[in-house]
Amino acid sequence: MAATLSQGLLLTVPLAPLAGALIAGLAGRWVGRRGAHFFTILGVAIAFVCSLLVLRDVAAGARFNETIYQWAVLGNLVMEVGFLVDGLTAMMMVVVTFVSLMVHVYTIGYMDGDPGYQRFFAYISLFTFSMLMLVMSNNFLQLFFGWEAVGLVSYLLIGFWWKKPTAIHANMKAFIVNRVGDFGFILGIGLVAAYAGTLNYGEAFAKAPELARLTLPGTDWALLTVACICLFVGAMGKSAQFPLHVWLPDSMEGPTPISALIHAATMVTAGIFMVARMSPLFELSDTALNVVLVVGAITALFMGFLGIIQNDIKRVVAYSTLSQLGYMTVALGASAYGVAVFHLMTHAFFKALLFLAAGSVIIGMHHDQDIRNMGGLRKHMRITWFTSLLGSLALIGTPLFAGFYSKDSIILAVEASNLPGTPFAIFAVVAGVFVTAFYSFRMYFLVFHGPERFHHKPFPPEDDHGHGDHGEHTPHESPWVVTAPLILLAVPSVLVGYWTIGPMLFGDFLKDAIAIDTARHPAMAALAEGWHGPAAMALHGLQTLPFWLALAGVVTAWWFYIRQPSVPALLDEKLRPLRVVLENKYYMDWFNEQVLARLARVLGTGLWKGGDQGLIDGVVVNGSARAVGLFAGFMRHWQTGRLYQYAMVMLLGVFGLLTWQLWPYLSGLLR
Numbered sequence: 070m071a072a073t074l075s076q077g078l079l080l081t082v083p084l085a086p087l088a089g090a091l092i093a094g095l096a097g098r099w100v101g102r103r104g105a106h107f108f109t110i111l112g113v114a115i116a117f118v119c120s121l122l123v124l125r126d127v128a129a130g131a132r133f134n135e136t137i138y139q140w141a142v143l144g145n146l147v148m149e150v151g152f153l154v155d156g157l158t159a160m161m162m163v164v165v166t167f168v169s170l171m172v173h174v175y176t177i178g179y180m181d182g183d184p185g186y187q188r189f190f191a192y193i194s195l196f197t198f199s200m201l202m203l204v205m206s207n208n209f210l211q212l213f214f215g216w217e218a219v220g221l222v223s224y225l226l227i228g229f230w231w232k233k234p235t236a237i238h239a240n241m242k243a244f245i246v247n248r249v250g251d252f253g254f255i256l257g258i259g260l261v262a263a264y265a266g267t268l269n270y271g272e273a274f275a276k277a278p279e280l281a282r283l284t285l286p287g288t289d290w291a292l293l294t295v296a297c298i299c300l301f302v303g304a305m306g307k308s309a310q311f312p313l314h315v316w317l318p319d320s321m322e323g324p325t326p327i328s329a330l331i332h333a334a335t336m337v338t339a340g341i342f343m344v345a346r347m348s349p350l351f352e353l354s355d356t357a358l359n360v361v362l363v364v365g366a367i368t369a370l371f372m373g374f375l376g377i378i379q380n381d382i383k384r385v386v387a388y389s390t391l392s393q394l395g396y397m398t399v400a401l402g403a404s405a406y407g408v409a410v411f412h413l414m415t416h417a418f419f420k421a422l423l424f425l426a427a428g429s430v431i432i433g434m435h436h437d438q439d440i441r442n443m444g445g446l447r448k449h450m451r452i453t454w455f456t457s458l459l460g461s462l463a464l465i466g467t468p469l470f471a472g473f474y475s476k477d478s479i480i481l482a483v484e485a486s487n488l489p490g491t492p493f494a495i496f497a498v499v500a501g502v503f504v505t506a507f508y509s510f511r512m513y514f515l516v517f518h519g520p521e522r523f524h525h526k527p528f529p530p531e532d533d534h535g536h537g538d539h540g541e542h543t544p545h546e547s548p549w550v551v552t553a554p555l556i557l558l559a560v561p562s563v564l565v566g567y568w569t570i571g572p573m574l575f576g577d578f579l580k581d582a583i584a585i586d587t588a589r590h591p592a593m594a595a596l597a598e599g600w601h602g603p604a605a606m607a608l609h610g611l612q613t614l615p616f617w618l619a620l621a622g623v624v625t626a627w628w629f630y631i632r633q634p635s636v637p638a639l640l641d642e643k644l645r646p647l648r649v650v651l652e653n654k655y656y657m658d659w660f661n662e663q664v665l666a667r668l669a670r671v672l673g674t675g676l677w678k679g680g681d682q683g684l685i686d687g688v689v690v691n692g693s694a695r696a697v698g699l700f701a702g703f704m705r706h707w708q709t710g711r712l713y714q715y716a717m718v719m720l721l722g723v724f725g726l727l728t729w730q731l732w733p734y735l736s737g738l739l740r
Contacts, residue, residue, distance in 0.1 A: 074126055074133040079152050082119045082162060083201040085112040086169070090194035097187030105187035109194040110173045116201070117166035120159070127159040128578065134207055134271065145266055153207030153270060157410060157582035160573075161204040161342060164417045165335050169197040171554035172330040175425055178550040179326055179432065189229060193330060196222040200335050204342060209258045209268045212343070216254065216307065219336045220247050226327040227320045236322040243316040250306015250313050257299030261350070264292060274349040274584070281353040297350055297357035301364075304340030308394050311368045315657050317391060318375075321383040325428030328383060329421040332390060338413045341397045345406040349584040352404065355488060358590075362402025362483075363490040366497035369395025371655070373504035377511065378651045381438050382427045385512045389464065390420060392501060396479050399494050404590030405482035406583045411573050412475035419463035419472055419562035422555060426457040429551050430516060433544040434523065440512055445521035449544040454517045456555040461513050463562045465506040465619045468607040474566035476502075477610055478574065478596060485595035502615045506622025514630045567603045575600050 089112030093105040100108065133154040141148045154162075172193060180189055199222055203215025228240030258268075264280055265273040283292040304310065309317040320332050331337070344351060344361065351357055369392050376388035393416050400409035431438055433450050447454040463472040480502075483494050523544065546552065572578040575597055587594045600606070610616050629636050641648055653659060 074123060074131050074154055076133075076135070076137070076152075078119055078122060079133060079154060079205070080137070082116045082123070082166070083198050083205065085115040085119070086194045086201070087198040088112050090191045090198060093187050093194065094191030097191065100187075102186050105190045106173070106177050109190045110170070112194060113166060113170045113173050113197055116197070117163070117170050120162040120166045123154060124159045124163050127154065127156055128572075132581070136207075140210075146262065146268065148210050148268065149208060150211055151207040151269075152205045154205065155582040156573075156578040156580070157342070157345060158204055160410065160414055160578075162201065164414055165197065165200050165204065168335060168417055168421045168558075169193070169200075169330060171421065171425070171558055172326045175329075175428070175551055175554040176324075176326045178548045179428055180324060183324075185229060189226075189324065189326075192222055192226050192229070193327065196226070196327075196331065196336070200339070203339055207270055209262065209270070209273070213255065213258060216303070216339065216343075217251070219331075219339060220244070220251070220307070223247075223320075223327075223331050223336055226331060227323040229323055229327070233322065235319075239316075239319040239322040243320050246313055246316040247306045250303045252302075253299045254303020254306070257296050257301075257303065260292065260296040260299065270346070277349050277353055280350075291354065291356070293350060294354040294356045297347070297354050298360055300347060300350075301344060301357065301361055304344050304398075305364065306340075307343075308337050308340030308398065309368075309391055310340070310364050310394065310398055311371065312657060314368060314372060314391055315654070315661060318384055318387045318654075321381070321387050325383065325424060325431060328387070329424035329428070332387065332424075335417070337390065337394060338397070338417065341394070341401065341409055341413050344398075344401045345410050345583060348404075348406045351401075352584055352586050352590065355589070358402050358404060359488045359490050360402075362399055362486070362488055362494050365395045365398025365400075365402055366490065366494040367395070368392070369399060369501045370497040370504070373501050373508065375651055375654060376508035377504070378648060379508075380441055382430060382440050382443075382512065382516065383424070383438060385440070385508060386420070386423050386427055389423070389505065389509065392505060393420065393464075396476060396498060396501070399483055399498055400479045402488065402490070402494070403479075403482045403486035403592045404585055405479065405592045405596070406585065407574050407579045407593065408475065408478045408482050408596070410579070411570065412472075412479060414569070414573075415463070415471035415475045415562075415566050418558055418565060419460045419470075422456060422460040422558040422562050423464065425551070425555055425558065426453050426460060429453040429547040429555065430457075432547045432551065437523070440515045442523050443516045443544075444519045444523070445517070446544055447517040450517075450546045452546060452552045452555060456552075456559045457513060457517065459559045460562055461509045464509050465622065466502065466615060467619070468610040468616065469563075469567060471562050471564070471566035473607065473610060474570045474603065477606070477613070477615060478570070480615055481596055481599070482592040485592040487591065499615065499618065503618040503622045506619040507626050510623045510626035511630055514626055519631055519634075567607075570603055570606075571600075 086109070089109035092100060092108040097105050133152055136149045136151040138150040139147065140150065152158075173190070176189065176193065180186055183189065196219060199215050199218035201215075203212060203219060206212045206215060224240050224244045227243055228236050230236045261273050261280075262268055264283060265276045267273055267276075277293065280293045280296070281291070284290060285292050285295050302313075305313045317332055317337065321328055351361070372388055372391035372395060376385050376392065379385045379388060393412070397409045397412050397416070400406070400412065429450065430443070430446065430453060433446065433453065434443060437443075459470075463470040466473045466476040480495075480498050483491065483498055486494070574593075585593055650656070
C-alpha cells in the first residue's frame with residue numbers, strides 16, 4: 070500500500086459534488102428535474118465511492134498533507150489550498166458523503182412537486198462541497214472558507230421557502246447567531262496566525278509549546294487560553310452550544326432533508342470536528358478545556374428538558390440534536406477527543422435516520438407535523454415505524470446499538486476527568502440519559518402507537534409548495550426513494566458502533582490526528598484499561614446505571630402516553646410554572662430580542678447619531694468644510710484686487726520682519 074494518497078483522487082471528492090451543484094444550479098432550466106437530481110446524485114455518489122477508497126488506504130497506513138494551490142504570500146504568511154487526510158478526515162469524508170447521498174435520494178420523493186426542485190438540489194450539493202473542503206483542509210484559511218461556506222448555504226436552505234415569514238425569520242436568526250460565533254472564531258485564528266506566524270496546522274501545532282508560555286499583551290491572561298476559547302466560541306455558534314443554540318430549533322422551518330443533512334449529521338458537527346483537530350492547542354490549556362466541559366454539560370442536560378414539551382415532530386428531534394451535541398462537547402472538554410468524534414459518527418447515522426423518518430411521517434400525514442394529531446401509524450407505515458424504532462434505540466444508548474458504544478464511552482471518559490467542572494458534567498450526562506429516553510419514546514409512542522387521532526383532525530391546507538391536504542385522510546407509507554435511505558441508514562445506526570469502536574478509540578486509526586497529554590488528562594487511558602471488546606462492553610452495559618436510567622425513561626414514557634394518558638395532563642396542571650419556563654425556552658429568545666436587541670438598537674442609534682452623524686459627518690466632514698468656508702470668508706476681504714492695498718500689506722510685512730530681527734539690537738541700545 071502506498072504511503073501517500075493520490076492527489077487526483079482527493080480532488081475528485083469535493084469537486085464532483087461541486088460539478089453537480091453547478092449543473093443543477095446554472096443549467097437546471099435545460100436539464101430539468103430529472104437531470105438536476107441525476108447529476109447531483111451522481112456527483113455525491115462519486116465522492117462517496119472515492120471517500121471509501123481513501124478510508125481503505127488510510128486504514129492501511131496511507132496519509133496526505135500537501136499544498137494543492139498557493140493563493141498568496143504576505144511576508145512570511147502563506148495563504149494556500151491544501152489537504153490533510155488522516156483517520157479523522159477520512160472518517161468525516163465518508164460520513165458526509167454517505168449521509169449526503171442518502172439525503173439526495175430522499176429529496177426526490179420529499180420535494181416532488183416543489184417549484185424550487187432544481188435549486189434545492191444545487192444547494193444541498195453545494196453544501197456537500199463546502200463541508201468537504203472544511204474537513205479536508207490543512208490550514209486555517211481553508212478551514213475558514215469551508216466554515217463560512219456551509220453557513221452561507223445553510224442560510225439559503227433554511228430560508229428555501231422564502232414566502233414563509235417564519236422561514237425568513239429563522240434563516241436570519243441562524244445567520245446572525247452564527248456571525249457572533251464566527252467573530253470569536255476569526256479572532257482565535259488571528260491570534261494563532263499572529264503569534265505562530267503561519268496558517269498551516271502542522272506548523273502552528275509545532276509552535277504550540279512556545280505559545281503556551283506567552284501572555285496576551287497588556288494582560289496576565291495566557292495567550293493560548295484566549296485563542297482556544299475564541300476558537301471554541303466559533304464552535305459554540307456552529308455546533309449550537311448554550312447560549313448560541315437558539316438558531317437550531319427554528320431552522321426546522323426549512324425542508325426536512327436539510328434538517329437531516331445540515332442540522333443533524335454534518336454542519337452542526339463542524340465545531341466538534343474543529344476542536345478535535347485543534348487538540349494540540351486545547352491540550353495545553355486546562356482553563357479552555359474546563360470551559361468546553363461546562364458549556365457542553367449545560368447544553369446536554371438543559372436542551373434535553375426542552376425536548377420533553379415539544380409537539381412538532383421535527384423540533385423534538387432538533388432538541389435531541391442539541392443535547393447530543395452537548396454530549397460530544399463534554400467529551401472534548403474531558404480530552405476524550407476520539408470519543409467525541411466517535412459519537413459524532415454514530416450520531417450522524419441515527420440522527421439522520423430519525424430526521425428522515427420524521428419527514429416520512431410528515432409525508433404520510435399530508436404535512437401535518439403535530440404529534441398530537443398522530444397515533445397508530447405503525448400499521449400504516451411499517452418501514453418508517455421499524456426504522457424509527459431502530460433509530461430511537463440507538464439514540465437512547467441501547468446495548469449493541471451504535472449510540473450505546475459512543476454515549477457510554479462519553480460517560481466513562483467524563484467520570485475519569487480531573488477538571489473542576491467534572492462533578493457537574495457527570496451529573497448532566499447521566500441525568501441526560503433518562504431525559505433522552507423519555508422524550509424520544511414519548512414521540513415514538515405518540516406517533517406510532519396508541520389510538521389513531523388523525524381521523525377528526527383537519528389536515529393542513531395545500532400551500533405554495535404543493536404540500537398539504539390532498540383529500541385523502543388516511544396516512545400512507547412513503548415511496549421507495551424515501552424508505553430506501555431509511556433502511557440504508559438503519560444498518561449503520563445498529564452496527565457501526567460494534568464494528569468501529571476498537572480501531573477508533575483503542576487502535577491507531579486516530580493516533581496521529583489527535584494529541585492527548587495522558588499524564589494531565591487521563592480519560593482515554595482509563596477507558597483503555599477497562600476495554601475488553603465490544604461484546605463484553607455491551608454485556609457489562611446491561612448492569613450499569615445509564616442502561617437502567619434509559620429503561621426507566623422508556624417505561625415512564627409508555628406509562629404516561631399509552632397506559633395512563635391522563636397523567637401528563639395532571640402533571641402539566643401541577644407543574645404549570647415549570648412548563649411555562651420550558652415553553653419559553655428559558656426565555657433566551659426573549660432576552661435576545663428584548664434586552665440584547667434593544668441594547669444593540671440603542672447602541673447602534675447612539676453610534677449612528679453621535680458617531681456617524683455627529684462626529685464623522687458633523688465634525689470631520691461638514692466641520693472641515695465649514696472651517697474652510699470660514700477661512701475663505703475671512704481671506705476674501707484681503708483679496709480686493711487693488712494694488713495699493715497689496716503694496717501697503719507688503720510694506721507692513723517688511724516692517725514687521727525688520728522690527729522682529731532688529732529688536733534685540735534696539736533693546737540693547739535703549740538700555
